[in-house]
Amino acid sequence: NAGVTQTPKFRILKIGQSMTLQCTQDMNHNYMYWYRQDPGMGLKLIYYSVGAGITDKGEVPNGYNVSRSTTEDFPLRLELAAPSQTSVYFCASTPWEGADTEAFFGQGTRLTVV
Amino acid sequence: AQSVAQPEDQVNVAEGNPLTVKCTYSVSGNPYLFWYVQYPNRGLQFLLKYITGDNLVKGSYGFEAEFNKSQTSFHLKKPSALVSDSALYFCAVRDMGARLSGGYNKLIFGAGTRLAVHP
Secondary structure (H helix, E strand, O other), X not given: OOOXXXXXXXXXXXXXXXXXXXXXXXXXXXXXXXXXXXXXXXXXXXXXXXXXXXXXXXXXXXXXXXXXXXXXXXXXXXXOOOHHHOEEEEEEEEOOOOOOOOOEEOOOEEEEEO | OOEEEOOOOEEEEEOOOOEEEXXXXXXXXXXXXXXXXXXXXXXXXXXXXXXXXXXXXXXXXXXXXXXXXXXXXXEEEEOOOOHHHOXXXXXXXXXXOHHHHOOOOOXXXXXXXXXXXXX
């Protein structure tokens, strides 16, 4: 199993551009998450999904959109990139409801908006 | 609302000394608690978890954590620190009571504590 795979690893965007951060997992996990990590700020939850077709906002959803058409994929969309979205983005997954198992993380995407 | 607090931005320890990284939590139901470690330019890696049972849980790399329900704490400990333990440590909680209030059992992380172990 590859686990959680994120692409790209690095990206530089200009202000106003859009992009999609890809996340896929091959563990058949129902729960998937997107976090952003800013220096000294820890991990902030952007969006999460409890299954295909179901998504919900986290702590910092503004400026982002997600979709979950399949169990495997959970892409994060930035429509109008802003410097405040410069961050490291992590995708994670956990098994079904009531999961007492740990979350599995991707390697992260380092995004810079200039 | 569920939350996790890590009161120390950084912890400095001499190699060979015991270390403690603190974590407190707030949830509406029973907590599932986790510790993760992040090495430079890497994703988070699972260290240990508390679900139920013994309040002292043991995990990877010689780490352990003590669950204290009355103090709502879940501090990470290691009897003898190594320089290679230097990393960023995150505490996380899944609130298993969230569904009762119409929500989902999200996984919430603390802000992280940087551990520096000096030779």
